[in-house]
Amino acid sequence: MFFQSKLSTITVLSCLSLAVIPVARTATIQVTVGGPGVLAYTPDHVQANVGDVIQFAFKQKNHTITRSSLASPCSPLQGEGAFDSGFVPVADDETDFPLAQLTVRDTNPIWIYCRQANHCSANGMVFAVNPGNDFEAFKAAATGSSAASSAGASASATSTSAAPNPSTTSTSADHLVVVGGTAGNIYTPSNITAQPGDTVTFQFHSKNHTVTSSTFANPCSPNGKFSSGFMAVSPDATNFPTFTIQINDTQPIWVYCQQAGHCGQGMVFSVNAVESGPNNFGAFKDKAIQLNGTAAAPSAPPSTDTQNGALLPARSAGVIVALAGVVAGMLL
Ligand SMILES: *[C@@H]1O[C@H](CO)[C@@H](O)[C@H](O)[C@H]1NC(C)=O
Ligand SMILES: *[C@@H]1O[C@H](CO)[C@@H](O)[C@H](O)[C@H]1NC(C)=O
Ligand SMILES: *[C@@H]1O[C@H](CO)[C@@H](O)[C@H](O)[C@H]1NC(C)=O
Ligand SMILES: *[C@@H]1O[C@H](CO)[C@@H](O)[C@H](O)[C@H]1NC(C)=O
Ligand SMILES: *[C@@H]1O[C@H](CO)[C@@H](O)[C@H](O)[C@H]1NC(C)=O
Numbered sequence: 001m002f003f004q005s006k007l008s009t010i011t012v013l014s015c016l017s018l019a020v021i022p023v024a025r026t027a028t029i030q031v032t033v034g035g036p037g038v039l040a041y042t043p044d045h046v047q048a049n050v051g052d053v054i055q056f057a058f059k060q061k062n063h064t065i066t067r068s069s070l071a072s073p074c075s076p077l078q079g080e081g082a083f084d085s086g087f088v089p090v091a092d093d094e095t096d097f098p099l100a101q102l103t104v105r106d107t108n109p110i111w112i113y114c115r116q117a118n119h120c121s122a123n124g125m126v127f128a129v130n131p132g133n134d135f136e137a138f139k140a141a142a143t144g145s146s147a148a149s150s151a152g153a154s155a156s157a158t159s160t161s162a163a164p165n166p167s168t169t170s171t172s173a174d175h176l177v178v179v180g181g182t183a184g185n186i187y188t189p190s191n192i193t194a195q196p197g198d199t200v201t202f203q204f205h206s207k208n209h210t211v212t213s214s215t216f217a218n219p220c221s222p223n224g225k226f227s228s229g230f231m232a233v234s235p236d237a238t239n240f241p242t243f244t245i246q247i248n249d250t251q252p253i254w255v256y257c258q259q260a261g262h263c264g265q266g267m268v269f270s271v272n273a274v275e276s277g278p279n280n281f282g283a284f285k286d287k288a289i290q291l292n293g294t295a296a297a298p299s300a301p302p303s304t305d306t307q308n309g310a311l312l313p314a315r316s317a318g319v320i321v322a323l324a325g326v327v328a329g330m331l332l
Contacts, residue, residue, distance in 0.1 A: 181205025
């Protein structure tokens with residue numbers, strides 16, 4: 001039983017693990033799980049090299065380390081590569097904390113959450129290894145989601161299955177951007193850099209937003225290149241529609257929300273804005289507020305909350321799931 005021995009080990013190795021680990025200095029990275037009054041992993045994300053070991057110390061009260069995905073932060077990853085520590089209750093007066101270790105097999109992101117009650121969906125108790133620019137979006141998607149799973153039986157069932165061969169060599173990336181939700185009328189993150197060949201997947205949370213391309217000169221007017229159309233999502237939605245764009249070059253891409261008043265509030269987004277130049281993201285946002293802010297009072301009412309959940313059919317966010325490649329060996 002995990003809880004009885006302070007550090008027992010079950011190694012789950014990927015097929016290629018022996019071949020792909022280069023000779024390099026490896027480190028042990030310490031992460032605290034919970035603690036008195038703390039519903040968080042501390043730190044909440046880390047950068048790790050291949051071969052590094054992440055050592056989790058379970059503190060109070062009763063948490064898990066459960067693998068999820070960028071698209072569904074508060075649901076257990078199913079199938080190959082899934083891992084789950086199970087619940088680890090730690091008494092208030094405990095001073096000798098149970099440990100778990102995760103060995104990093106490559107530098108792809110690993111997404112993790114606590115599946116206790118609503119720790120993930122209400123408190124954003126999530127953790128990531130090598131999240132790149134996506135940690136903010138991951139955390140926002142977690143707290144915007146009411147899809148927390150505390151059942152867990154299916155999660156633990158897969159914890160000892162071997163990880164598959166992490167042989168994909170794709171160099172393109174998908175960038176997740178959360179639209180709206182509990183963060184308010186904003187895109188999270190608000191600006192990114194992306195390479196030609198990458199994709200950007202916008203995941204729509206409440207309320208009723210768009211992703212519409214514009215120009216730096218006219219931030220709140222469509223330039224006709226692309227628009228998602230209005231995506232009405234109720235506050236209790238558990239499936240989030242997505243809209244994906246392909247990045248074809250390194251030119252800046254300017255985006256805004258067409259919902260009445262939102263652009264003037266600064267609900268804008270950019271890809272590859274040159275931060276060191278005059279046409280940076282901050283200048284774009286300022287211009288949106290200046291041109292379409294409260295001075296230009298919108299006539300249409302902001303009828304954006306959909307109490308009855310007039311939902312669009314959920315589209316697949318599978319492109320994101322596919323990126324959470326199976327890369328880790330979990331030692332418990
Ligand atoms: C830990 O949490 C799980 C899930 O909520 C629960 O089933 C279990 O009884 C808890 N353990 C203790 C000792 O509180
Ligand atoms: C912003 O203002 C311009 C100029 O008045 C207008 O053409 C445009 O429709 C406005 N955009 C939004 C989203 O309100
Ligand atoms: C979403 O907003 C648009 C534009 O304001 C509106 O036409 C549409 O009815 C809204 N959808 C819902 C379900 O509220
Ligand atoms: C990239 O090119 C494809 C194919 O021509 C096009 O559909 C897409 O809209 C382009 N992406 C952007 C951001 O303009
Ligand atoms: C651009 O996004 C980063 C986070 O991705 C943020 O720290 C920064 O403040 C943003 N820039 C502006 C001008 O808001």
